[in-house]
Amino acid sequence: MLTKRIIPCLDVKDGRTVKGVNFVNLRDAGDAVELGALYAAQGADELVYLDITATVDGRSTFIDLVRRVAQTINIPFTVGGGISSIADVSALLHAGADKVSINSAAVRHPDLINELSLEFGSQCIVVAIDTRYIETANGHEHIVHTHGGRKATEIRSIPWAKEVEDRGAGEILLTSMDTDGTKAGFALELTATISGNANIPVIASGGAGSVEHFYDVFTAGKADAGLAASIFHFREIDIPDLKEYLKNKDLPIRMTR
Amino acid sequence: MKTVIIKYNAGNVQSVMYALDRIGASYLYTDDEAEIRSADKVIFPGVGEASTTMNYLRHVGLDKVIPSLKQPVFGTCVGMQLMCRFSEENHTECMGIFDVDVKRFPADAGLKVPHMGWNNISNYQSPLTAGLPDNAYVYFVHSYAAPVCEYTVASCDYALPFSAMLHKDNFYAAQFHCEISGNAGQQILENFLKL
Numbered sequence: 001m002l003t004k005r006i007i008p009c010l011d012v013k014d015g016r017t018v019k020g021v022n023f024v025n026l027r028d029a030g031d032a033v034e035l036g037a038l039y040a041a042q043g044a045d046e047l048v049y050l051d052i053t054a055t056v057d058g059r060s061t062f063i064d065l066v067r068r069v070a071q072t073i074n075i076p077f078t079v080g081g082g083i084s085s086i087a088d089v090s091a092l093l094h095a096g097a098d099k100v101s102i103n104s105a106a107v108r109h110p111d112l113i114n115e116l117s118l119e120f121g122s123q124c125i126v127v128a129i130d131t132r133y134i135e136t137a138n139g140h141e142h143i144v145h146t147h148g149g150r151k152a153t154e155i156r157s158i159p160w161a162k163e164v165e166d167r168g169a170g171e172i173l174l175t176s177m178d179t180d181g182t183k184a185g186f187a188l189e190l191t192a193t194i195s196g197n198a199n200i201p202v203i204a205s206g207g208a209g210s211v212e213h214f215y216d217v218f219t220a221g222k223a224d225a226g227l228a229a230s231i232f233h234f235r236e237i238d239i240p241d242l243k244e245y246l247k248n249k250d251l252p253i254r255m256t257r
Numbered sequence: 258m259k260t261v262i263i264k265y266n267a268g269n270v271q272s273v274m275y276a277l278d279r280i281g282a283s284y285l286y287t288d289d290e291a292e293i294r295s296a297d298k299v300i301f302p303g304v305g306e307a308s309t310t311m312n313y314l315r316h317v318g319l320d321k322v323i324p325s326l327k328q329p330v331f332g333t334c335v336g337m338q339l340m341c342r343f344s345e346e347n348h349t350e351c352m353g354i355f356d357v358d359v360k361r362f363p364a365d366a367g368l369k370v371p372h373m374g375w376n377n378i379s380n381y382q383s384p385l386t387a388g389l390p391d392n393a394y395v396y397f398v399h400s401y402a403a404p405v406c407e408y409t410v411a412s413c414d415y416a417l418p419f420s421a422m423l424h425k426d427n428f429y430a431a432q433f434h435c436e437i438s439g440n441a442g443q444q445i446l447e448n449f450l451k452l
Contacts, residue, residue, distance in 0.1 A: 001376065001377065001414065002368075002372065002374050002375070002376045002415055003374060003375045003376065003394065005374055005375065040439075045374070045375055070271065070272055070275050071275045071278065071279070072279075074276065074279065074436070074437060074438070074439050074440070074442060074443055075396070075437055075438075075439055076396055076434075076437045093271075094271060095271070096271045096272055096275055098272065098437060121304060121305060121306070122371075123304075123371060123373070123398045170371065170373070170398075171373065198369070199369050199370060200369060200371075200373075201369060201373050201374065224369070224373075224374065225374070254375040254377075254394040256394075256439065256440075
């Protein structure tokens with residue numbers, strides 16, 4: 001049976017993970033390759049590496065990192081952050097990334113989704129949607145945000161999710177800026193609406209604080225995968241324990257131990 | 258031992274090369290017929306769309322070379338589909354090594370297509386699955402699949418049972434991506450290289 005995926009996300013700046021990481025058994029917790037390999041060994045189903053570097057030098061460092069990750073780990077990984085052209089995607093895929101995630105560039109230039117999926121295949125094009133529930137002329141609506149969730153667009157998130165699928169996205173990475181960082185649980189209703197409408201997988205992100213939250217997002221939230229960062233980095237949830245819990249709740253989970 | 262990865266207009270095969278690096282296998286990445294014919298093992302990876310890829314193989318003559326190879330050949334993902342008779346993906350006549358037709362997953366089964374993620378394989382009957390735990394999980398990304406047939410040596414279930422692996426004579430194939438399928442995928446690659 002197709003399993004629900006658990007995906008740790010690593011923010012990377014100048015080739016190193018930026019969020020404080022509390023793994024005593026790592027020689028260098030800032031080493032993004034070593035941390036990814038540890039997650040893979042613990043049973044993570046995929047990894048996401050987000051480049052939050054803004055400089056050109058940082059960019060080439062990131063590509064070098066992608067290459068080292070691909071050489072080291074034997075599970076799929078997605079890379080994102082600042083991707084805005086076919087050339088960017090080509091460089092990352094050739095370095096060994098399995099998928100790329102685009103966000104702001106897709107909002108600015110939606111045709112990019114079509115171009116990338118034609119050039120590289122839908123299966124490797126993930127569109128990240130950062131969404132926030134805000135007051136609009138029509139009352140309150142889920143609105144797409146860019147710039148790490150700081151800048152509102154005019155785009156409504158639910159139809160946008162359908163549009164990115166129609167344009168050839170292979171997967172949606174849905175981050176609720178309302179729940180992100182709260183550890184109060186994923187945005188279940190919105191995730192369920194978008195995943196229920198979609199014929200492509202939806203990765204839910206933002207708000208994970210407990211193992212129950214993952215259970216909720218895979219059931220009520222209808223998500224295909226759950227992504228989190230700090231709760232894994234700070235070992236508030238260990239991936240083997242999380243997967244054991246979900247398995248015992250009769251969800252389809254890939255067990256590796 | 259000489260291992261060749263067949264070079265053609267497939268998408269990214271970098272992860273296949275890294276996977277071979279991890280198990281310490283050397284390889285040549287080439288489309289040269291003489292090099293391919295003289296290899297001990299041939300890997301035919303695939304990422305892409307069936308008809309474009311098949312047209313390219315015809316254009317360079319690989320559509321005749323691959324079915325005539327005598328050494329162990331391992332096709333993966335679209336590589337496996339192109340080794341079948343026909344693919345519903347843009348109605349493509351393929352190489353016909355396995356006499357089975359590749360079909361799109363039914364849209365009305367209430368399941369998302371592509372089938373993307375980790376799924377378990379079972380009913381192993383292949384030397385490539387030696388040492389694998391029962392119901393090993395491997396990573397799939399595909400919208401088309403070969404039904405279970407006389408060449409099926411491992412099956413998987415998504416909407417309906419389909420062929421996860423095929424085997425006939427010296428030809429081996431896997432629908433999933435061994436190179437990113439964790440330890441199970443690595444074991445299968447090692448088993449192929451040990452044939």
